[in-house]
């Protein structure tokens with residue numbers, strides 16, 4: 281029996297906010313159904329995965345970085361040398377009562393993946409490697425912190441960073457445990473709307489950024505949307 285909720289992540293929440301119909305085609309229509317649009321990795325995503333994998337191998341297994349990623353060695357070495365337990369590609373999953381559970385458990389409700397985390401007593405650092413252009417959106421950092429406070433009850437402070445690899449810059453936010461209710465208060469309204477849509481099957485075409493949303497939409501690319509406000513151009 282299917283659940284009365286749909287699991288969500290930062291990227292699913294973002295897609296929902298971009299356009300409900302886009303979300304439906306990518307995440308709700310069953311595999312094999314004519315409405316289904318399978319996720320296609322762009323060249324930029326593939327390049328991002330390469331560097332993610334290289335940093336994971338370096339930090340988790342000590343494997344040297346390939347020459348093209350050598351500029352990131354000082355950063356990787358600093359992570360390795362930092363005190364605390366190191367995690368790479370750590371999957372953190374919560375059920376609807378914010379209890380940690382397995383990533384693929386039927387009760388899995390909220391999922392986050394930390395590219396790299398250092399847990400040191402009551403203090404954590406969580407990093408997300410970014411291989412593209414810099415943008416301002418703290419939602420993913422807030423989700424990292426919120427999920428970490430549940431997964432690691434000993435944490436009092438979570439420092440989070442987008443690491444803009446090509447720019448040698450970071451965007452940092454620090455969160456304290458007492459802010460946890462506020463973090464969820466920011467993140468959950470859209471998730472609640474998504475769950476209502478899931479229960480009612482209401483997926484209107486409502487591109488948040490108009491033609492800009494449609495330009496990067498897989499449903500548009502696949503010719504499955506007759507409400508597109510402009511051509512696909514991703």
Ligand code: SF4
Nearest residue numbers: 299302494497500505
């Ligand atoms: S093409 Fe535009 S309106 Fe249609 S699903 Fe995609 S984002 Fe929504």
